[in-house]
Amino acid sequence: EAGVVQSPRYKIIEKKQPVAFWCNPISGHNTLYWYRQNLGQGPELLIRYENEEAVDDSQLPKDRFSAERLKGVDSTLKIQPAELGDSAVYLCASSFNGNTEAFFGQGTRLTVV
Amino acid sequence: QKEVEQNSGPLSVPEGAIASLNCTYSDRGSQSFFWYRQYSGKSPELIMSIYSNGDKEDGRFTAQLNKASQYVSLLIRDSQPSDSATYLCAVNKGGYQKVTFGTGTKLQVIP
Numbered sequence: 172e173a174g175v176v177q178s179p180r181y182k183i184i185e186k187k188q189p190v191a192f193w194c195n196p197i198s199g200h201n202t203l204y205w206y207r208q209n210l211g212q213g214p215e216l217l218i219r220y221e222n223e224e225a226v227d228d229s230q231l232p233k234d235r236f237s238a239e240r241l242k243g244v245d246s247t248l249k250i251q252p253a254e255l256g257d258s259a260v261y262l263c264a265s266s267f268n269g270n271t272e273a274f275f276g277q278g279t280r281l282t283v284v
Numbered sequence: 285q286k287e288v289e290q291n292s293g294p295l296s297v298p299e300g301a302i303a304s305l306n307c308t309y310s311d312r313g314s315q316s317f318f319w320y321r322q323y324s325g326k327s328p329e330l331i332m333s334i335y336s337n338g339d340k341e342d343g344r345f346t347a348q349l350n351k352a353s354q355y356v357s358l359l360i361r362d363s364q365p366s367d368s369a370t371y372l373c374a375v376n377k378g379g380y381q382k383v384t385f386g387t388g389t390k391l392q393v394i395p
Contacts, residue, residue: 204383213288213372213385214328227382262327270378272318275327 173197175276177263183282189251192279196244196265203240204273205248206262214262220246221269253283285310288375290386298394303360305389307373310354315378317349317356322370322388331371332358363393 176195184190196203201222206214217236219227222243231238235254240246250257260280264273289308297303305319316335320328332347334340334356340347346359356375360367370388 211292211387213374213387215385216382219382260327269381270316270376272316272330272333273383274330275320278327 175263175265175274177261177276177279179279180277181280181282183284184253186255186283187252189249190253190281191250192248192261192263192281194246194248194263194276196246196263197274200265200267200274201243202266202269202271202273203246204262204264204266205238205246206264206275208260208262208278217248219269226269250281253281255283257281258283286386287311287384288373288386290371290373290389292387293390294392295389296392296394297363299363299365301363303363303367303391303393305358305360305371305373305391306355307357307375307386308355309373309375309384311375311377312351312354313377314351314354314375316376316383317347318374318376318383319345319347319356319358320372320374320385321367322372324369328372360391363391365393365395367391368393 203220205217208214220240260278263276266273319332322328334347348357372388373386376383
């Protein structure tokens with residue numbers, strides 16, 4: 172069974188440019204998470220979806236970040252415009268539901284220069 | 285007080301010894317607890333989940349949960365150099381609440 176798939180694996184952009192990340196969760200998983208992880212820190216939740224509904228986006232910087240999960244499957248996370256402080260690893264995870272264990276994709280390492 | 289606290293380490297143990305990793309959490313209503321292993325430059329990998337008080341064993345790994353004292357621990361028996369990684373504790377309040385991660389404990393197993 173395929174795991175959570177993310178792309179791209181790495182992205183280097185100049186500040187003020189837009190960037191987008193894509194995630195394909197494990198088949199049958201209704202819950203999808205986007206996390207951001209800075210060096211030496213644990214993952215921090217940005218947004219959680221239950222099917223196509225964003226049920227927790229309290230930590231998402233809405234002035235520059237947006238996300239969508241069309242048809243309750245794939246999801247994209249966008250940053251526009253990117254800032255230097257956005258450099259981090261962006262992790263997508265999925266779980267069967269919001270109470271069960273989550274499985275992570277490989278992550279996207281973003282560097283903003 | 286942080287929601288989930290872990291000692292950042294590094295915790296160094298000799299090969300073959302038992303490594304003990306601890307995690308405390310602040311919300312008494314927490315119901316689900318997870319341990320993830322994260323190698324440098326890689327994404328977190330689920331090792332164990334535990335939902336009720338007591339011990340849960342899986343191979344060389346044992347998770348221990350004590351809700352009264354609000355801590356969860358991970359024991360790794362017969363530690364191997366390949367166990368060297370950062371171990372993340374994650375806590376879920378349940379009822380479709382968010383999962384909160386600790387900052388992780390770095391484990392070094394010395395050959």
